[in-house]
Amino acid sequence: MKKHTIVKSGPSPAAADRPAKATRKGRETDRAFRDAARAVFAREGYFNAKISDIAAEAGKSVASFYNYYETKADLLIALAEEFDEEATALAVLPFRRGLSPEAALRESVAAFWTTYSRRRGELIGVFQASMLEEEFRDRWLTIRAGAIERIAGEVRRAQRAGYCPGIDPVLTASALSAMLEHFAYIWQAQGGERTEAEFDDERAVDTLATIWVKSIYWRDEAAAPG
Incomplete structure (x- = not known):
């Protein structure tokens, strides 16, 4: 019988590695990228969505995106x-x-x-x-x-x-x-x-x-x- 082990709950590796946004402007920019991604994923699908699409939807530059997400x-x-x-x-x-x-x-x-x-x-x-x-x-x-x-x-x-x-x-x-x-x-x-x-x-x-x-x-x- 194959046995699987459930990983215990807690912060994911992504959450642990992602730096907190220290300033209000940083948090607002991060929120803009997240809201934009939600809209683009719903409209285009995840695989069709490009980072440039998300940045444009957020009204931000692609370079700014990489300050927040890899x-x-x-x-x-x-x-x-x-x-x-x-x-x-x-x-x-x-x-x-x-x-x-x-x-x-x-x-x-x-x-x-x-x-x-x-x-x-x-x-x-x-x-x-x-x-x-x-x-x-x-x-x-x-x-x-x-x-x-x-x-x-x-x-x-x-x-x-x-x-x-x-x-x-x-x-x-x-x-x-x-x-x-x-x-x-x-x-x-x-x-x-x-x-x-x-x-x-x-x-x-x-x-x-x-x-x-x-x-x-x-x-x-x-x-x-x-």
Whole structure:
């Protein structure tokens, strides 16, 4: 049996190596490049986007770009880190407010869906780059590992309460995370499946949350005492 080790969460190598922008002007320029990249990736796709396109969109020079990022992939990683930080902060809030697990999961899924919609440009780039660029894929999977650990923790808590006996927490977390990410990519970035379906944001969130809840919060009735 092949065994994989999940990389523990923490700052990615890119985040650790990227110097903080010390001045307000520096931070504003950095933000301009990030916002421009998001727009260009959404419009052109990651592989078609050029650094010169991003610089032009930001109203900055190409030379200025290299004061902030070594490559287009480095900028994409910065955007992926931002997405992960925002999505994580929003996802954990419902669990801290004393909601039922089912209600908290639905709010968490809704937060992911909304964040994905707002940051669709960089996430299109993440999807494309992770398929073909090995170094980027490794860095993205390191970022993603934190989310897998958090979901696995929710599975373990459910198991301690008597739910979902016997399932592997990490593999379940990976499967649920992959479902969420790819469903969002298909319906938000690619215009949806080429089949007839009544679709809106509310239906999307309800569907994802229902599958998520039923994947974790079930009991083995056969094993229950009679």
